[in-house]
Amino acid sequence: MENKTVIKVERLSKRYRIGLREEMHDSLAASMAAFLKSPFKSFKKLKNLSSFGDESEDVFWALKDISFEVKQGDALGIIGMNGAGKSTLLKVLSRITEPTSGEISIKGRVASLLEVGTGFHADLTGRENIFLNGTILGMTRKEINQKMEEIIEFSGVRKFIDTPVKRYSSGMRVRLAFSVAAHLDPEILIIDEVLAVGDYEFQNKCIGKMQDVARGGKTILFVSHNMAAINQLCSRAILLKQGQKIADGTVSEIIEAYKNANISSTSDLGFVSFPSNNDIPFQLLELSFKNAQHETLNHFEYVESIFVSMRFKIKTVSPNYYINFTLLDINELNVFTTTDEDYTDGYSAGNLPVGEHTYNFTIPANTPLICFFATGFTLLYSSSKDY
Amino acid sequence: MNDLKIKKRHSWQLFSKQDFFELIKFRDLLFTLIKRDVSVVYKQSVIGFGWAVIKPVVQMVIFTFLFTYIAKVQMDDDTIPYTVFNFVALVPFTYFSSALTASTGSLISNEAFITKVYFPRLIIPLVPIIAKLVDFGIAMIVLGFMLFYYHQTQPGSININSNILFLPILIILLMMFSFGISLWFSALAIQYRDLNQIVTFLAQFMMYAAPIVWPFSRLKEISSTLETATGVSGIANVFENIYSFFPLTGIIEGFRTCLIGGNSYSEMPWNLIVNGTIMSLFLLISGIYFFRSKESIFADVA
Numbered sequence: 043m044e045n046k047t048v049i050k051v052e053r054l055s056k057r058y059r060i061g062l063r064e065e066m067h068d069s070l071a072a073s074m075a076a077f078l079k080s081p082f083k084s085f086k087k088l089k090n091l092s093s094f095g096d097e098s099e100d101v102f103w104a105l106k107d108i109s110f111e112v113k114q115g116d117a118l119g120i121i122g123m124n125g126a127g128k129s130t131l132l133k134v135l136s137r138i139t140e141p142t143s144g145e146i147s148i149k150g151r152v153a154s155l156l157e158v159g160t161g162f163h164a165d166l167t168g169r170e171n172i173f174l175n176g177t178i179l180g181m182t183r184k185e186i187n188q189k190m191e192e193i194i195e196f197s198g199v200r201k202f203i204d205t206p207v208k209r210y211s212s213g214m215r216v217r218l219a220f221s222v223a224a225h226l227d228p229e230i231l232i233i234d235e236v237l238a239v240g241d242y243e244f245q246n247k248c249i250g251k252m253q254d255v256a257r258g259g260k261t262i263l264f265v266s267h268n269m270a271a272i273n274q275l276c277s278r279a280i281l282l283k284q285g286q287k288i289a290d291g292t293v294s295e296i297i298e299a300y301k302n303a304n305i306s307s308t309s310d311l312g313f314v315s316f317p318s319n320n321d322i323p324f325q326l327l328e329l330s331f332k333n334a335q336h337e338t339l340n341h342f343e344y345v346e347s348i349f350v351s352m353r354f355k356i357k358t359v360s361p362n363y364y365i366n367f368t369l370l371d372i373n374e375l376n377v378f379t380t381t382d383e384d385y386t387d388g389y390s391a392g393n394l395p396v397g398e399h400t401y402n403f404t405i406p407a408n409t410p411l412i413c414f415f416a417t418g419f420t421l422l423y424s425s426s427k428d429y
Numbered sequence: 430m431n432d433l434k435i436k437k438r439h440s441w442q443l444f445s446k447q448d449f450f451e452l453i454k455f456r457d458l459l460f461t462l463i464k465r466d467v468s469v470v471y472k473q474s475v476i477g478f479g480w481a482v483i484k485p486v487v488q489m490v491i492f493t494f495l496f497t498y499i500a501k502v503q504m505d506d507d508t509i510p511y512t513v514f515n516f517v518a519l520v521p522f523t524y525f526s527s528a529l530t531a532s533t534g535s536l537i538s539n540e541a542f543i544t545k546v547y548f549p550r551l552i553i554p555l556v557p558i559i560a561k562l563v564d565f566g567i568a569m570i571v572l573g574f575m576l577f578y579y580h581q582t583q584p585g586s587i588n589i590n591s592n593i594l595f596l597p598i599l600i601i602l603l604m605m606f607s608f609g610i611s612l613w614f615s616a617l618a619i620q621y622r623d624l625n626q627i628v629t630f631l632a633q634f635m636m637y638a639a640p641i642v643w644p645f646s647r648l649k650e651i652s653s654t655l656e657t658a659t660g661v662s663g664i665a666n667v668f669e670n671i672y673s674f675f676p677l678t679g680i681i682e683g684f685r686t687c688l689i690g691g692n693s694y695s696e697m698p699w700n701l702i703v704n705g706t707i708m709s710l711f712l713l714i715s716g717i718y719f720f721r722s723k724e725s726i727f728a729d730v731a
Contacts, residue, residue, distance in 0.1 A: 136547050
């Protein structure tokens with residue numbers, strides 16, 4: 043029972059046509075002729091969206107020859123860079139779009155959550171939208187009626203449940219939508235990157251809910267760029283690159299493989315130094331990221347502490363500037379910010395003596411950052427200039 | 430438990446028993462979407478459902494003024510007020526044109542669902558066909574009051590008899606015809622947005638092509654004019670035969686027989702209704718086939 047295969051994907055491929063650059067005309071006559079021909083051209087273009095003749099250069103394989111199996115009770119993470127084909131794979135698995143070739147067999151009731159709040163109608167109330175969203179996701183009205191109380195409770199928007207959704211804040215909308223989705227009762231749950239919305243507390247609540255689902259013997263397919271979430275939720279993972287499966291294994295192996303694949307494509311940002319500039323009274327010299335072993339790295343494990351070190355030079359003493367350290371998540375949202383400004387005694391970087399100084403920050407291990415690659419630094423000078 | 434197989438579907442796999450059961454399984458979605466369509470149209474509007482009354486009434490007033498005072502339409506039977514003659518036809522036509530327009534654009538306006546969730550796509554164009562029945566019902570109530578008013582004030586003008594029992598058949602035929610065309614148009618419109626423009630013209634064209642503002646008896650004059658103009662003998666007959674397959678003709682003449690009666694509308698126009706049914710069935714079945722064959726690419730072309 044435990045080891046039954048519930049999803050079997052065999053040599054799956056999906057082809058799309060991509061837009062090619064329009065040709066340009068350099069004479070009036072040519073443009074006129076093109077104008078007259080344009081309806082035929084547009085027709086051909088629209089028709090080509092669905093029909094493929096010869097293998098021309100604008101054909102794009104979003105998935106190519108993908109095979110894998112998922113056993114009952116598995117939580118499979120699907121990892122890959124943007125454009126690797128993750129979402130297309132989920133769309134084919136959810137029967138939204140048809141594969142070009144290959145075959146999938148699925149045992150059990152599937153619910154897929156590719157977007158939070160699909161089908162929410164702004165003019166309808168929260169309660170009406172629960173019905174709308176729920177039935178779209180495959181629930182019956184009876185099921186929804188039974189779970190209505192739970193759904194409202196989980197969402198935390200009880201007070202506004204009979205208010206049109208257009209008056210909701212975006213956070214409330216997401217809460218309500220996820221709450222509906224969380225109460226689907228499928229045997230196989232397919233989830234795309236839906237955690238990127240909502241506040242930190244709610245995200246944790248969502249992951250918790252999904253863990254419950256996984257523990258209940260349900261099968262989960264989960265796409266995310268959030269390695270922490272994948273690590274927390276999944277037991278196995280596959281790595282996609284340009285529509286092909288390049289690795290399949292345990293979560294830690296695959297996350298490692300993903301990061302190795304990533305490093306080659308990004309510059310080594312573990313250490314940054316800045317050229318000297320004599321015109322400014324304050325200068326940032328160096329920024330480095332180290333682990334506990336004092337190795338300079340550009341990526342860190344979730345369980346590691348990150349030691350940030352910032353070296354700067356003060357050329358003129360002035361109370362006008364201070365150092366501001368801001369940590370941003372993948373959506374460029376401020377996770378936390380700290381500054382050396384102290385209002386009680388007027389102490390700040392500007393009051394440091396002329397010369398070189400070093401500030402150290404530590405980001406403790408297990409900080410649930412949504413993305414640990416996208417840490418950002420903002421240094422304010424005269425509280426308006428960014429370096 | 431049955432395995433679900435996902436692979437490229439062959440176009441000849443039209444509509445299996447499984448597809449039908451799936452449609453039944455998703456009936457709650459159909460109801461919810463219908464409810465949404467009905468309740469959303471008149472939300473945040475002062476008059477609300479009053480608009481369902483105002484729209485056809487205003488059109489009827491314009492037509493009555495236009496066709497009785499300016500372009501005088503020759504009626505077969507002077508006992509029937511033009512207002513009634515026109516409004517009885519306008520009510521089913523308004524349903525047809527609004528259902529067709531809404532249904533044609535339905536896949537486009539519900540693109541968000543199509544690209545994000547799986548469900549039997551046939552539900553989407555079906556929703557407006559049913560949801561617009563609410564407006565139709567309201568217009569029918571107004572029509573009822575109007576018939577009652579003329580019945581009281583102009584004795585002999587309205588002679589409703591047992592033919593009214595055939596009305597449900599006509600309504601079903603009207604829905605079949607609307608859905609048949611809509612299946613074709615909605616499946617095309619998601620790839621070729623031109624259909625949204627075409628459908629407006631087409632509805633307008635059908636409004637004058639169907640015997641709504643003019644009595645059906647005038648068709649003879651039109652066909653004989655055609656024969657003299659072209660000089661082809663027998664073309665009048667061919668034209669009339671082809672015209673009888675235009676489902677709106679049977680529906681509208683049928684509505685008049687059901688709701689007005691009297692000398693000129695004593696017999697149900699069965700031959701028009703049967704021909705209209707044949708045409709509607711053809712559109713419906715071919716429409717389902719066409720829609721199903723296009724269905725798999727909706728998410729890719731939307």
